[in-house]
Amino acid sequence: MASQTQILIAEEHPSACFKIVGRGDFRCSDDLRQAIRRLRETGYTEFTFDLADCPHLDSTFIGVLASPLRKLTGPAGPVPAGRVRISRAQETVCQILEDMGIAPMVEMVDTAPDSGSFHPSEAHNASRAELSEASLEAHETLMALDPERNAARFQDVVTFLRKELGKGPASGA
Numbered sequence: 001m002a003s004q005t006q007i008l009i010a011e012e013h014p015s016a017c018f019k020i021v022g023r024g025d026f027r028c029s030d031d032l033r034q035a036i037r038r039l040r041e042t043g044y045t046e047f048t049f050d051l052a053d054c055p056h057l058d059s060t061f062i063g064v065l066a067s068p069l070r071k072l073t074g075p076a077g078p079v080p081a082g083r084v085r086i087s088r089a090q091e092t093v094c095q096i097l098e099d100m101g102i103a104p105m106v107e108m109v110d111t112a113p114d115s116g117s118f119h120p121s122e123a124h125n126a127s128r129a130e131l132s133e134a135s136l137e138a139h140e141t142l143m144a145l146d147p148e149r150n151a152a153r154f155q156d157v158v159t160f161l162r163k164e165l166g167k168g169p170a171s172g173a
Contacts, residue, residue, distance in 0.1 A: 005054075007032055008118035011039070015046040017087075017113045018121070020054040024061035030126035030134040033064045040068060045082040048113045052088035057096050059154070063138025066102050070141055087113045101146030129165065136161040 005022030016039050018032070036047065047068045051057075057065070068082035084106040086097065097103040126134070139154040139161070162169065 007035070007121040007123075009035060009121050010113075010116045010118045011044070012116050013042075014044050015048065016044050017048040017050060017118075019050040019052075019118055022054065024051075024054050024057040024065070026058060026060040026131060026135055029060045029064045029138060030130045031121055031123050032061070033067065033134045033137065034124075035121045036064065036067055040082065045080070046085070047082055048085040048087055050087045050113050051090065051093055052112070054093060055090060057093055059100065059142060059157075060135045060138045062097065062100050062102060063141040064134060066105070066145060067137070067141050069105055069145060083107070085109060085113075087111065100142060101149040102142075105145060132161050132164055136165060136167075 005020065005024065005028040007028060008019040008021065010017045010019075018035070022028075024032075039047075045068075049065055066084065068084050071081050086094075086106050086108050088110060089097070089108065094103065094108065097106070097108075136158060139150075139157050142150045143154055143158065159169070
């Protein structure tokens, strides 16, 4: 199930800017997840997401987009939480971010990001298991960042994905 969405990246250490062109949904979430993880593990701490050309985000994509707000354990040890900026999001997307409890945790700006030249992110045809893993991590992130709003909302999704992936029960998110 290929995504028609383009994910473009401009990198200037310690900042990265992602331009999302098309719907931000589970089909392209693993590509974004891998790009963010690679950047975080190499010291990037500031992430801007230009959503001017993104008419919709689903919960998986939002959880991946918000992942820099959480600490990460990388191969070289712990990676601290980063900063996330959302640029030029459409009103419907802003409402979705608000509903998920993410909007107060990120900087929302109306201006185009000041970034270098964009290049396509490395894309691969994610397997069902990789998409499920991305979805699981994304929903656990949403639950951890705003447990009051998202724990009950996504507990069944997390339980299903953990079972599908052969993982044990969810730890206290």
